[in-house]
Amino acid sequence: MNNSEIKNSLKLAAQLMELHGENPFKTRSYVSAADVVGGLDAELSTLSTDEILAIDGIGKGMATNISGLLERGSFDNLDKYMEMTPAGVVEMLGISGFGPKKVAVLWQEGGAETLEQLMELCLQGKVASLKGFAEKSQETLKAAVAFLISNQxxxxxxxxxxxxxxxxxxxxxxxxxxxxxxxxxxxxxxxxxxxxxxxxxxxxxxxxxxxxxxxxxxxxxxxxxxxxxxxxxxxxxxxxxxxxxxxxxxxxxxxxxxTGSVRHINMPIADQVTIKSSLIRPFESEEELYQSLGMKYIVPELREGLKEIEWAKNDQIPALIEMSDLKGILHNHSTYSDGKHTLRQMAEHCRQLGYEYLGISDHSQTAVYAGGLQDADVARQQEEIKQLNEELAPFKIFSGIESDILADGSLDYSEEILSSFDFIVASVHSGLNMDVKKATDRLLKAIYNPHTTILGHMTGRLLVQREGYPVDHKAIIEACAETRVVIEINASPYRLDMDWRWIDYALEKGVKLSINPDAHRMDGYQDMYYGLQVARKGGLTAKDNLNSMSLPEITAFFEQKKKKK
Structure with missing residues (x-):
């Protein structure tokens, strides 16, 4: 088991304990231990028992639990609660926005032991009458359960x-x-x-x-x-x-x-000719097959049945972005907010990886749950950035912030503080239950704020876990084109947001994109790989990607953006 799996197992144990009404102090000890494990640099599987016991925040009992996970994939207390809990109820713990106490009510009072039974309760209108629920929360639950069932x-x-x-x-x-x-x-x-x-x-x-x-x-x-x-x-x-x-x-x-989607292999290439109809004789390579059809080779990630056939026939396949095209890393967090590593560590690791610059964008003040920066914290961080830039030159750290887009669409600081940053990533983190008009209006107001540089994770989705809030993609993209706001491709494999299917429209409108890892620790930079994959699917090239700019180019870009405020 790796650290991520151990962390998830400890969190599951905490959820199950809360579900069964266990002592909150005991429950919190598992949550705390999970957080400690999630923040470790070394894999627990490489440590001795004594080394695990020496970790601050891991006591003897928790070390025993970790040993059980490493040896057999579980531990006694987890086994106990798993045996007490129907498998379907364990699945319910994954419903976004509904914690263990709510799930306990749905199970013990509502009688639902599977997601399907829970959906039936919602459809019958019986959830609204349960303790702690109402008509609105019943509808929210129904949508969340339907999403989970469809992604099982x-x-x-x-x-x-x-x-x-x-x-x-x-x-x-x-x-x-x-x-x-x-x-x-x-x-x-x-x-x-x-x-x-x-x-x-x-x-x-x-x-x-x-x-x-x-x-x-x-x-x-x-x-x-x-x-x-x-x-x-x-x-x-x-x-x-x-x-x-x-x-x-x-x-x-x-x-x-x-490899190709059904649409790709059945798209007409010439009269009565498709890729599928051409697969009647052996080929030495895929390149030979595409060449035999009068086309340039189409890389696998483009084979979705969109524009790639026309591109290949007319020798117009874009020079898709490569990892070597990425010159810097924007949208990253440090210990100033909820990151694992210090600003210095994040910067030095970024430089060691061969990048020219780092954009630090910790959470803003409203994100109290994530240690959002107050005004004094901003000043302190910017002073440290200045010192590190002198020490690490020519490598450069840009001072940014991930500003919450508030409920009314405004950003999260005074004009004076907003003006002090080199760049601002504007993102929604709360109040996610919106209809398309409310969500779109909220984002549009943030986009038209002259301080916004990058629109972060456009829909707030968490893949297979939480559906994003609905937005009018065309209206958002067109507003970004008008204001020269960059749209983020959030590279976290949990998000990959903006959806790659809208990249082509953004490029058509002249909008720049930025592949950002949203890294909260040094190894989070590795997520750039996942952002790159979906960027390539959408046809992104280096010239249309913000963090493919060299240090002088992106410095000029940020300065020009600030001058137009």
Missing amino acids: YKEKYGNIDQAIANLVSAIEGLKEVQSCSESGQMRRRMEVIDLVEIVVAAEDFDALRTSLNALQVLSEEEKKSGPTTWYGRHVGIKAPLKLHLTSLDKFVQRLVET
């Missing part, structure tokens, strides 16, 4: 990419396997995965199936499998797994057919 067997790409890479590697190592590749949604770098697909070439499918079923992480569902398919599950992954078995000479054909 889906995974965030960023949650499973390493596990699938490990699986592909394991399959490649089987003696029967001649070639192997991820395919489908994984290969197209979709942000949410509801089916994991892998193409495997071998001569003896029966022998291959036997070897696959010997892998401990896999379990086959024979009724859904076929002569040339293996269908089943990967341990710990909610999305089903489908392996396409093929001969080596047909490997490229099968890979192309299963």
Whole structure:
């Protein structure tokens, strides 16, 4: 188990204890321990028992729990509460906006033990009569439950990419396997995965199936499998797994057919000609296949059936952004608010990674829950930035803030404080239950505020966990074009917001985008990778990405923006 999994297990234990009315002091001890684990730099699996006991905030009892998680994936107290709780009620703990005490009422008083039963309670109007609920909260609950049910067997790409890479590697190592590749949604770098697909070439499918079923992480569902398919599950992954078995000479054909969306492989290329209709003979490579159709090669992440066929036919495929095009990292947090690492640590690590600049944007004063900066904190941080810039030059730290967009659309400081920042990321963090008009009006007011530089995580969504508030994307994008406000592609694999499907419209309107990790610790910079994947899906190039600017270029950009206030 890694630290993230241990943290989640401790938090689950705390939720279950609160659900069952356990002593709040005991419950908080698990929450505190989870926070400690989440903030560690070293993986607990690499530490001895004595080293774990020496961690500040981890007592003897909690160290025993952690040892249990490392040794067998659980511990006695977690086992106890899991046995006392129906599996469906455990799922209910994932309902956004409804904590364990509310779930306890829905279960113990409402009688719901599954998400489906809970939805039925909502549809019958019975939730509104339960203690602590009303008509409005019943409607909110119904929407949240419907979202969870629709995402029950889906995974965030960023949650499973390493596990699938490990699986592909394991399959490649089987003696029967001649070639192997991820395919489908994984290969197209979709942000949410509801089916994991892998193409495997071998001569003896029966022998291959036997070897696959010997892998401990896999379990086959024979009724859904076929002569040339293996269908089943990967341990710990909610999305089903489908392996396409093929001969080596047909490997490229099968890979192309299963990588592209249905729309992509069926889009007309010429009269009566599609990619699918062309898969009638072997090809040495995917490049050869596309070339045979008079097209440039189309990278997997673009194969969605949008504009890529026309681009490829007319030699107009954009020079998609690469990691090497990213010159700096904007939208990051430090210990001044809710970050794990100090400003110095965040800056030095950014410089060590080869970037030219760092944009620090801790939370603003209204975000009390996240240690938002008061006026005096802003002044103190800006003084430290000045000192570090002298020390770390030519590397530069830009002074920014992630300003809450308040309920009325205004930003979170006085004009004087707002004017002191090099750049401002404006984001919504509270009051998320809005209709499209209210949400759009709120964002538009922030966009037209002359201090706003970047619009952060446009819809506030949390993939497969919480639906974003509805917005009029066209109105938002057009306003950003008018005001020269940059739109963030929040690179956290939990967000990936703005949705990549709107990137093309933003580019059409001349809006710059910015791939921002929203990093709260040094290793959070790694999330830039996930933002890059969806940026490429949307056709983003370096010239249209803010943090592809060099240090002199982005310095001039920020200065020009401030002059126009």
